[in-house]
Amino acid sequence: MNAREEVLARIRAANANAGVGLGGGVRGPGADDDGDIPREYHRGGGPAPGSPPLLDLLRRRLVDYRASVVDAAPGDEPAAIRAALAAASAEHPRGSAEHPPPSADNPPGSAEHSPRSAEYPPDSAGRGGGAVLVPPGLPAGWCPDGVVDGGFTAVELDGFAAVVTGCAAACALTGTIALDGSPDQGRRAITLVPDVHVCVVRADQVVHGVPELLARLDPTRPITLISGPSATSDIEFDRVEGVHGPRTLAVILVTDPTDPTDPTA
């Protein structure tokens, strides 16, 4: 008996021994036990997607976990993206604790100090120049000077200071943004290696809870759920931000202030 057959046989025997299940592994196709699961937790019924209370909750949750968030009206995304990139560079200038100057643990010439990084911060006009990476499907005009991902290697990705993307959905209750690899978000690596992630969230993408968030996602796509910048609780259970993923997460919330009842307007 090969390992597969043996493990499956052990499971059937164990269930039979414990008096559980049918033990024979012979059940009709599509057999579903889900009717027996008590799903009395909240599965919807909260504020409508994109409604002002939800957006307010999302803002608070994001800030609570050290992401920054700014509002932008539809059409103002390019300016908001420029401002977010400039703010990220001002907040974490080279030589600060977050971007330490070359040192023994961070020697010059290492991937962290590749020539591309030197182009960051953005130029005086607030544009990211060559240091900002964008996915192939980012809406035209959002980040005119961004470099479109052309399948860069990991080391090449590390030369970019920032990345700008859209998102698939967002969950207000937990302050979570979901990426699913759609053209405006790109492959997973591009939102991981650069140190700054600017993410544009449309109000109509914002749902209340985790069930509503997962219901909006296609499980066959590669999905990343992001709740704030990278963090760790590994030292004395003390949460600190800034480990391997982007150390800055800037969210731009696109909402029409003239029509708060219709976020999709």
Place this chain on the structure above:
Amino acid sequence: MTAAFLGIPAPPGVGQLRGGRPFPAAARDALADSQLRRNLGHATGVIRTKRAAAVGELDDWEQLRLAGEAIKRATMARLDDHLVRLEAEVTARGGTVHWARDAHEANAIVTGLVQATGATELVKVKSMATQEIGLNAALADAGITAHETDLAELIIQLGDDVPSHILVPAIHRNRAEIRELFLREMPGVDPSLTAEPRRLAMAARAHLRRTFLRARVAVSGANFGVAETGSLVVVESEGNGRMCLTLPETLITVMGIEKVVPSWRDLEVFLQLLPRSSTGERMNPYTSTWTGVTPGDGPQAFHLVLLDNGRTAALGDAVGRDALHCIRCSACLNVCPVYERTGGHAYGSVYPGPIGAVLSPQLTGIHSGSDDNASLPYASSLCGACYDVCPVRIDIPSLLVRLRTAHVDAARDRPLPTAEALTMAAAAWVMSSPTRFAAAETASRLGRLAGRATGRLSSLPPPLSAWTSSRDAPRPPEETFRQWWSRTRGGPAHPAGQANPPPPGGFAGPAGSAEPRGSAGPAGPAGSAGPAGSAGPAGSA
């Protein structure tokens, strides 16, 4: 622990599941380490507060727990079907599925897969399954270097240390100790490094950056595997998981067979239960899900290794199988008064704390009364705090009592009864008669008076002193279960004790009050035990 087993016998698991000596001996050393106790007390205190706040925010927490428990129970009842489905979906989307009967087989599969790529190093995401099977040592034997990338695992690896917690393996180390370790062991570290956690985290970032960028192979565990879609899920914080799951060309995931969940929808329950229970966050910073291989995105070769290693042996026990529901959140460790004092190393296994005390002996089997893992089920006061916080409602105290009974059975052949065999037998004898049960409860209240001065009984008379010499016993409660029952229900209770014979040697002394929650005693009202619950039959703390 199962007497008659039908069909294929499920052999015990092997790997990093036992220590070199029994719990009481190891605990005695840990108790003498005051720095360790301070570190543990501080860290578990911090996380208990955070968890309580995160859980308190949800008004449907109990409904989520009930759903989580029910999903796990239903999954185990048809585990074979769900694994077959998972295999089919992963395969259909470009992945390859392997099955491993035990740790040796899993290590051989992973080693072979790595060798086939020609790589001599790989990056790893923290994973209990790969720790359990001792994968790093097996890879080293084959000349392959495994780089741990989780901060706590890095601390363990640099210090040539052993994990002591399932979520924060270096919980026994404080920031000053970690700084010293980094200065000593991390090549090229900034000598001005401070003990500020943020600075320590950034030192780790710089240290691992180039390793991530060059890695061609990664090994991960999985928090969940979704049968209906073939999706694997890794829940993490630092981004080291994303690095491993995204950048290399080849990804090998080792997953215990109990980690499968039937449907994508089930994640809506577990992705709420897990982060709030483990790190006390509304949501952990990063959760990754992937399904087979996605062209142009992430590893283009994906292998899933499904691991038994004793899990089917646990599944064969009608009570003990609930330990397989564990989602490894670590909440039960963080609230356990025994864990807080002894730390994780005393448990020997990679699975410490309350869940370790029920899982490790089941995975390895208890081969004899003197088996090291046989003492683990006694490493508990049965206070019930672990059950109260468990996000999938595993009734750990009942499982502990069940395993103690199994151990006592295994020890019967020995010429001299052990302390726990005597006390278990005494408890069974006491519980088998309502009169004796009432007398024992009253006696245990006298014990409470005796312990009033300090709130702890620092020793008990022999043979129970074998247990209290290394641990303080909690005082028995003000009111016994029977008193509570007669006061609130107005009638005498009828404990449904088992009709066991009197203990060998005619041991007659009432030995601490019986545990109402335990499977051998009367059913207590849910949640009535709490921290004030009565001491277990062994009088352990």
